Amino acid sequence: MELMDYLNQHFLSREQLIQAAQISRRQLLSYQEEGLMPKPSYQLESHLHCNSYFGPYRQEQSCEYYAKGYCSWIAVIQEKRHLAAVFQNFHDRYKARVAQLHDLGFRSGNPKFSAEISAHIETEWGHFIQGIYGLCTRSGLPEDIAAKELATTEIQALLEHKHLNPEQRQRLNLFVNLLDKSSALFAPHERVKSSRHRLVDRLRREFDLKTQSPACREHAGISSSLSVNTS
Known part of the structure; x- marks a missing residue:
């Protein structure tokens, strides 16, 4: 869990970034496609396996992490x-x-x-x-x-x-x-x-x-x- 602790302490997840910058996920992707916004610094692919009384459960999810300074960079993009x-x-x-x-x-x-x-x-x-x-x-x-x-x-x-x-x-x-x-x-x-x-x-x-x-x-x-x- 050291990696997750580091990322959660020093970076923003994609969801945290778009919430802090008050933009949509589609806007973030659009900025990246236009070459205005950096790509994520870390991309995590998670494969979760859970066992309980109700039986096994599997889930896959992808997470992106961005530098905290990118909130202000999005403000630059919106202005310029x-x-x-x-x-x-x-x-x-x-x-x-x-x-x-x-x-x-x-x-x-x-x-x-x-x-x-x-x-x-x-x-x-x-x-x-x-x-x-x-x-x-x-x-x-x-x-x-x-x-x-x-x-x-x-x-x-x-x-x-x-x-x-x-x-x-x-x-x-x-x-x-x-x-x-x-x-x-x-x-x-x-x-x-x-x-x-x-x-x-x-x-x-x-x-x-x-x-x-x-x-x-x-x-x-x-x-x-x-x-x-x-x-």
Whole structure:
């Protein structure tokens, strides 16, 4: 039951999502068919077998789970309506978060966060619509996606060095903490294979990195309660 506990705590079922967003199941499917709304992050196929005084009973059911941040994303879809405008919202929010992180000291020399950022965001949009980022980020929204991708890119670049000097270790610690705040916890059966295990948990042990205090996280602008701009 660990999987169900995780999903029920950190995600919304399809029924919970449509109720919270005040839309119909048909509207949700329509948004997905139009390429506006991400696919579910998890799909469960359940086969129930029950025995009682009245005899055996079998039931099959399918459940979908979505990132909790998708309630606000549906609001974006309802406001913008058209694919180009919805994508532009994603693009602008992703780019703004990269710029914000740059100003806060989370800088990257990788061109996908500067000269090539528009092409990079188009690729990210594809992953977003497939439901991938609903699974591996805290909110599933552009802000967490940008933070996760920036942190992952810089951590991997630092790990290419055979030995890290004190400045590089400090930089590694900075980006590991950023990844920690933007990355999902992952379902129990996924954790050993997850980016969180490889790039947060394992690196903290290997390099004796320190977890940031809440006060430091707020100062660094990596609070988990990101403001959401739907403009």
